[in-house]
Amino acid sequence: MNGVVVFVPSPLLTITIENHGTQPDIHLHAGGQGVWQSRMLVTLGSQVTMCAVLGGETGHVLRPLLEAEGLTVRYVEGSGRNGSYVHDRRRDTREVVAEALAMPLARHELDQLYDMTLSASLDASAVILSGPAGDDTIPAGIYRRLAADLRATGRMVVVDLSGERLAAALQAGVDVLKVSDDELMADGRLTRSDTGAIIEAMYHLHEEGASRVVVSRAAEPALALDRGEVVEITVPRLQAADTHGAGDSFTAGVTVALTRGASFHDALRLGAAAGAVNVTRHGLGSGDVESILKVRDLVEIAPWPREHTGTRLSPQELARRAQGE
Template sequence: MSDVTIFAPSPALTVTIEDHEAGPDIHVHAGGQGVWQARMMRRLGASVTLCCVLTGEIGRVVRDLLENEGFTVAAVERSGRGASYVHDRRGGERLPVAETAGDAIGRHELDELYGIALREGLDSGLVSLSGPDGDGTLPADTYRRLAADLREGGARVVVDLSGERLLAALEGGVDVLKVSDEELRDDELLDGDEPEAVLEAMARLRARGAGAVVVTRASEPLLLLDAEGAVEISPPRLEAADTRGAGDSLTAGLCAGLALGESLRDAVTLGAAAGALNVTRHGLGTGETGTIERLREAVRARTLSRGDGAATPHLSPGDLAALASDTNPTERDDR
C-alpha cells in the first residue's frame, strides 16, 4: 500500500532534444501532470501508486519507465495511440515538434480504471486527482463521481485541476483544491487581479465544495484559505530556468507533507519550497530533497484573517485591506 494514490488517467511519453557540445542530446521520460507530481512526491519520501490507462506501444514504454523510477503502476492496458510529445529545446525555448493527446478512454476501460483508482485510493487514504493533456480523454464528470466516492470511503482528496474538471470535482467535494489565479480567470471564476478579489473567489470555491483552497499567483505570494482563515505564503524567489511544472511540484509537496503526517498549513510550506526549486531546473517534478528542506526554512507564512472553524470564513473589509497593503498584518510562522 502506497502513501499516496495519483489518478493519472493518461500519462505521456516525452521526448526532449537538448543541445550538447557533441551533438543533440535526446531525453526520454514518462510525463504528464500526475507523473510530474509523483516524481516530486517520491523525492520527498512518499511512496506513490499511479492509476492510469496505458495505450499501445507507447504505454508499454511508459510502464517500464515508471516502474524503473520506483512507482507502483496500477493500469488498464489497451491498444491504440498513447499520449506523447517531442519537444526541441536546443534554442533555449521549448519548440513542439509533434504532440498527441492519444485516443480517448472508452467506456469499458474507464469503468475498469475507476474501480482501480477507487480501490487503491481507499487503501492509501490520500488521493491526488490529476488531469490528462487532452480535453476529450475522459468525461469531466468522472472527477465528480470519483471525488465523492473516495471521500465517502474515508479518503482525503486533493485536486489540481481547471475548467470543467475543476467544477466537477468541486461538486463531488474535495479536501484541498490547488489552482492558479490565471486558471481561475480563464474559467471566469475570478474577476480582477487584486488580492482581495482572489480571496473572495477562494471563499466562493470553498462554498462550492472545497475544504481548503490554495491559489498560486505567478511570482506573487500564494494564498491559502481554510476553515481557520486566510494565510499568505511567500517562497524564496529564485532565478527561473523553466517555469513549467512548478505548480505540480507545489501540489506534490503538499501531498507529501500530508502523507507524512503534517497539517495542511505545514504541508503547503513544503510544497512552496518544492515549487520554488523546480523553476531552477529543466526537469519537471525534480529537485534534491536537502535543497528543498533548506529552501523551506526561507518560506514565510503570514496570517491574514481568522476563520470561525466551521464553513467559509468571513472576510471582513479590514481583513481584505490588510491583504492589499502591509499595514499592521498579523505575523505568524505557520511552519
C-alpha cells in the first residue's frame, strides 16, 4: 500500500483576476480545501487519488483541470453543479466578485462517493477527509461513518474539519486532527485565544477521539499534542503573498511524512515548512519542493512550557503555566 486518498465532496472552480502589465490576467483553476491539500501532496512526491463529485457546467470545466494536477481523479457524475468563485486580486488583496456554493448532493451520489472512497482507500496508506464548499453540500454523518470504516480497515485517517463535521469524525476517532484556533473559536470550543485555553481545547479534542491534534494560529507558532506532550512549532517568518491554503499545505506535509514512516515531530516540521512556503506564493497549495525541504531544516519544535524538563504535566497545569507566561 502507498499513496494518499483525499475525500473531496465538491471541488471548486476558481477564477482569479490579476494584473499582467497593463492588462488583466484571468486564471482558472480547481480549488477548495481538498484540492489544495492534493496539490501539495503531489508537490511533495505522494501518489494521490482524489474522490469527488463533479456536475454541471462547473464540473465539466473542473475535470480536465483536476486531471492536469498530476493526480488520479475518481469521480461521480453529479446531477447538480460544483461551486465556484470569482476573486479580483489586482490590488494585491482578494476582493470577492461573486461566489456560488455547490448544490447539495443527492442520496445516490452520496452512496457512490462513499463506496468509491472506501474502495480507493484500501489501496492507500492514509486518507484525508476534507470539507465541502457549503454547509448543505453533504451531511455531517458521512464523516463519522467514513472515519469508522477507514479505521476498521487499518487506514490512517487525517481530518482538517470544523463544526458538525469535526464533531462527527471525532465520534469514530481519527489519527490526526488539524484545525485552526479561529475555527475552534467559531465552533465555541474556545472562548479566548490565549495559549492556555488552546491547550485545554486540544486535550478535550483528544478525549473526544483525536489521537494527535495540531492547532495552527495564523502568524503565531502552531501547537501540537501527542501522547500527552504539547509542543510549539516555530518557522521562519516569510513574507506573505497570500495566506490562503497554508493550513491545507500543513495538513498535506504532515500526512506525507507520516505515510513514509517519519516521527510525528519530523512530520510537523515538513507540514510547517510546506505551509510557510505556500504563503510566499499566489498559487494555493503550491510550493517549490526544494525550498520546502530547506525551510523544514529551520523549523524548531520545543516542548511546552519551554522550561519543560521531561516531567509530564497535566492539562490543567499546562494551561495554568500558559496563562501565566
